[in-house]
Every structure is written in structure tokens, then in C-alpha cells.
Amino acid sequence: MSDVPETWRKPPFIANPVLRYGLAVIVLGYMAWSLGTLPLDWNRIAEGMTRAGRIFSGAFPPSFARSELLIEGFLESLKIAVIATAAGILLSIPIALTAARNLAPVPVYVIGRGIIIVARSFHPVIVAIIFVKAVGFGALAGILTLVVYSVGFVAKMLAERIEEIDHGQIEAMRAAGANYLQTLIYAVFPQIMPRQIGLTIYQLDSNLRASAVVGIVGAGGIGSTLANAFGRYDYDFALAIVMVIIGAILISEAISGHVRRRIW
Amino acid sequence: MVSLDTRPEEWARFTPRQRLQRFAIFLATVAALAWSLGSIDIVWAWVFDAPQQMGDLFGRMVPPDITNIGTILRVLVETVNIATIATAIAVVLSLPIAYIAAQNTTPNRATLWLARLILVSSRSVNTIIWALLFVAIFGPGVMAGIVAITFRSLGFIGKLLGEAIEEIDRRPVEALTATGASRFKVILYAIVPQVMPTFWAVSILRWDINLRESTVLGLVGAGGIGIILQGAIDTFNWREAATVLLAILALVILGELVSAWVRRRII
């Protein structure tokens, strides 16, 4: 029998051993360092278990006594979501058109992409705080926040879809003498409509979830109700609110998924 | 033979029934919008005032005040650490949960429902709400933030991983079972390699999202740069707030670039 090897190692993912071990060292070192430098108050954390016990016993059973407040808060969140989705979608279309490389000249494209990047980078809660400071507490701040949130997502997705469309259809329209708007309507919109509708439904669902959250910093809706309950240590009411939020999200997600599957 | 005199003079894209459907949907949408706009608690005067208010606020932010840039950057790094550690913990914890949440690998129906319950509650409760809860339990500070992000990420990663496990090719599983390998070794050799790409993609994606989430933890007291932002806003120090916002913007963009690069290298 010819000489067969007796040892075998699987070819490593990173061929260069220096790189491989160096990376492992860096990762472990980072873990140790970050855990070490994080300001953790261990005494307070240890107390956490007893506090948790107190909170959970205070939270059960959930109290629906003030359900009118609950319903009112929930409905406000719903309205915020509806309005913000409508406005957001309407705004997203022109922004997406400016952010599509194949339709927009370079300087316009840069601005369009820039708007989208800024809209996406800030967590809606941050945006909400700023709007609250600018236009005051309440639903208006919530709507403005979610419009920005919607634009950040929908415009980006739409722009990507526009960049993928079949250019031939645009060419054909231009060759036939159509102006910019007509080309849009006949060559671009039909290709992006299905995605657009799917995005609208998805964003409505997203906005409903988000509106619950931005309320926590004062932008209206059920989030405000929740923040108040927490602030007053009404943990049983808080639990009721959270349950309603979860229920609403699940229903909304189910409807949204179902509708999107039907139209696809 | 069709006579040339019978050319149709009308054409419509949709059948009458379809037109009715489309109109009904349109009507429903308009109704929902009208109801929302009509009954919402807004002072419409303020709506028209809003652009001017925004402009006013923006004016107060320029030029950004960078006197505390050292502290800001230090806390920014802390924010990154919170996001990274929490994501790492969540990734590890979600492995067994995803395994149990997948229909083809779960031991029995009870464990399947348990895992699904954990994942759904984790996903449906927003990070901020988790943060509120953990601030009440652990007190203000980064611990609350880390646990909040971990809890939220569990549901996200667990759900996607569970779906990946359900979609694997079962044939190698059959083959390795036939060799007499134990369940664990079958998972190791037949299942793990198949879900690896999804695993990395989902983990990196969640890290990117968590980077964003961790910037706002401080606004409810759960650590990170949100605390500085809240402080600046509360003291009406808009110019410092602007610096913090710019720092956050830079962080998020950097995070996206890094995660896109890593994703390309690994997958």
C-alpha cells in the first residue's frame, strides 16, 4: 500500500495563521476589556432579584380597570399610524425617485440618498424627542416622527426597486415621445406598484408598533399611557397595557402577512 | 369572419368587478384616513406652525458645540460595547431556543409551543419597553440596557434561525442517523453546516440594529449615549445635543459599513 497520510486538518476559514490567531486574541481581548470598563453596579444588580419579585407580584393580575384610558391610548396610536403611513408613503415616492441612480442625475441622487440615510440613522425615539421639543407633546410629534421613520424605510426599498426595473420600458416610452411624467406613469409605476403596495402594508404594521414606543417619550398614543403607568408604579395597569400592545402587534402582523400573501 | 365594422370603441383595464373591488379598497383607505384625521387630538394651528418651529430648533443647534467631545466619544464607545456584548449573549442563548422552535428538531409539541411563546413575547415587546422594565428591576445603568437588548434580540435571531433550521435539506440528516450517530452528532454534522450562513447573516444584521437601539437606551435610563443626549436636551443645550446627534449619525453609518463589509467577507 502506498504511503497514506495519517493526519488531516480541515482547511481553516482564515488561511493566514497570524491573522487567525490575531483575530481570536483581539476578540477575546475586546470581550474582557468591554466587560471590565462597563460601569456595573453589582450591589444594585443583586438587589434586582428582590425588586423583580416585587414588581411581578405587583403586576399580577393585570388590571383593566382603567380600560377607557387604554382604549383611548390605543386608538390614538392607531390613528397616528394610519396618518403617518399615508403621509410617509406619499412623501417616499418622490424621494425614492430622486434616490434612484438610473433616474436621477448625480447631484440629485446624492441629496436623495442623503435624506434617506439621515432618516434611517436616528432611532425613532430620538426623532420623537426632537419633534416633541419642537412642536410640543402629543400626537403631532408622533405623526411627524413616524413619517420620518416611514420615509427612511419605504423610500430606501422603493429606490432599490426602481434601480432594478427594466430600462427597456423607459426607453420605449421616451422613444415614443412621452415627457417625464408620462414616462413615470407608464414605464416606472407599473413596475414598482406591487412592491409599493406590499411596502405600504408592511409599513402600516411597523408604524403601529413604533407608535406604541414613541409615545413613551411623549409623542402620543398608548406609549404615553404606558410611561405614565410605569412612572406611578401602577405595574398591574402597565402589564395590561403591554398585553394589549402585544395582542395588537400580533393581530396586525397576522393581517399584514395574510394580505401581502394574497396580493402577491 | 369578423366584419371590420365591429371594432370595439371602448376599452377598460379592469373588469367591472375588479373596479368595484379597487374602489372599495380606495374608499376604505380614505375612510380610515378621514376618521383618523378627524378625531385625532391635534391643534391644527400647530401643524402649520411646525415647519417654522423645526427651523427654529435647527437654528439653535448650529453650530454644534464640541467642548465635551471627549466624554461624548467615550460614552459612544460604551454604547457600542453594550450593543456588542448584548448581541453576543443573545446569539448564544438563541441557539437552543431556535433548535426547540423548529418543527423538525423539537423534542415534542410542548417544547415547540414554549419556544414559540418565548420568541413571540421577545419580539413583540419593544427594546425600550424591556428597558423600562429592567431599569425598574436593576436600577438605572448599563445592566438594564444590556439585558433589554438581549431580551429583544433573542426573539429576532431565534425566529429567523428556527426558520432556517426548518428549511434544511433533511437527506443528510437521514444518512447520518443511519450510520448510528447520536442525535447531537447528527445536528453537529448535518444541521449546523446548513444553517451557518443564515446564522452569521442574522447575527450581523441584529448587531447593526442593536447599535441603533443602544443609542436610545439612555433616554429611559438604561445606559449609553442616550443619557448625554437627554441631559443636553433637558438643559436646552441644543448645540451640544447637535454634537451628540452627529456622533450618533457617524456611529450608525460606520456600523452599517462594517456590517456590510463583514457580511461580504463571511458569506
Add this chain to the structure above:
Amino acid sequence: MLRITNLVKSYGSNQPVLKGLDLEVPGESMVAIIGASGAGKSTLLRCINRLVEPTSGKVELNGVTLTALKGRELRLARRRIGMIFQSFNLVDRLTVMENVQSGRLGYLSTWRAALRRYPKADIRRAFELMERVGIAHYANRRADELSGGERQRVGVVRALMQEPQILLADEPTASLDPKTSEQIMELLRSLSSEMALPVLINIHNVGEAKAYTDRIVGMRYGRIIFDGAPGDLDDVAMDEIYAGVPAEERGLPDGAPALAGQAS
């Protein structure tokens, strides 16, 4: 020696797929099982190593009653039964060496398996077998980089690494082109005699079955209705096995004599 006694398999209250089979396969023979689709060939094979649970009956291998084993004992017994599959059933993303070594998983400790630290003897054996079948140079390649015939060879080596007492082959050549198909059958035949290994092959290409095996078992509707030498498989027998199946689908090679009563 494989002995099957009165094997029955039914799904629910439907007609049983296997209706009381008796079969004996002494060592060192290559046995082909032929039959129309749905005759129960695959089920029979899988009842032997209990990938499918028999409803009743007994399966014995070299004195061990496989049907009576549970849990760990079953796993230990499965180590001695090698199986190759129509779709090769390899782990595509792993290297050929890992796939081949996965045949040893029943013998390997967990940590060695996890870290890919295979024992020297196993590595040597793997290389010997891979050279024997002609794929040694692919050891470090990913399984999905290989052609169909090469992948089936990997499957064969994986099965042989188990040091099996019997080899089960479920339509091993169905996914291969005719030339590669013959190569694999030739490989199985020579391995069978070299290693004194009984081989049980499900096959639908009757020509190959006749050319490469010592004994043919014909199944129809869950029963064995033919059991004899390839030479004894005449048109009458073929008719009985494949009755109702049109001539074109009986897996005969081109140029086979037309069956009595059939137009050419």
C-alpha cells in the same frame, strides 16, 4: 447473514406497503431488488436499519435482532449497516474528508467529532478507501464541488468507513448518467467481493441488475414474487413483476427483446 421474517409495514389503516416479507441474504452476495414504483423496495430497505419502523415482523443481522433494539443499542447496531442513497445525501457545505469521516460518528467521541480531530487510523483508512475509489485528491474540496458520480463515491466511502457488515443501496445510480452508473455498479461489485460484504441494492435498471448482481429479488405490491439468478429472469417473470407497467418504463436497456404480445 441478513434474515427477514414476516415483515409487515402499514401506514395507518391503509393497505400495508409490505405484506409479510421473508428474505435471507447470506454473506458475500450482491442482491438486487427490482420492482415497479410503489412496490415497497425503499420501504423494505429502510425497515432493515429502522429509518422506517416496521409494523411487525423480525429483522436479524448476524444473530442480532434489529427489530428488538431501542435507543443506544439501535444506534450501536446501525453502525454496522452502511447505506448509500439515490441523492447521495452528503453534507454539501462540508469537505469530502468530513463527509467521509461522518461515517465514523457512531464510533467517535463527541469532542473529536466537533473539533474534526480524527484518529490517525481513521484518517489512514479514509485515504486508502478514497484512493481505492479514485477521489483521494478531492479530500479538501467541498462536497458540492464534485460531480454526481464523484459524490456517490464519497457516499460509498462514508458507508465503508463504518466497517459495515452489510451495505444497503437505495437506487444508487438513479441520478447518474449511464456511463457513471455502470462505473458505480462495477465499484460496488468489486468492493463486495474484496471485502466479503453482502450488498442489497434497490435498482430499477433491470439491465444493470442482471449484469452486476448474483441474485435478483422481484417485488410487487409489497410481496416478493421472484427470487433467483439473473439468468432466470425471463419475460414471464418480468411481466409478473411489472404487470400493468408499460414496457417503456420497465427499465430495460435499449435493444432488449420485445415482450410477448407487445408491439416493438
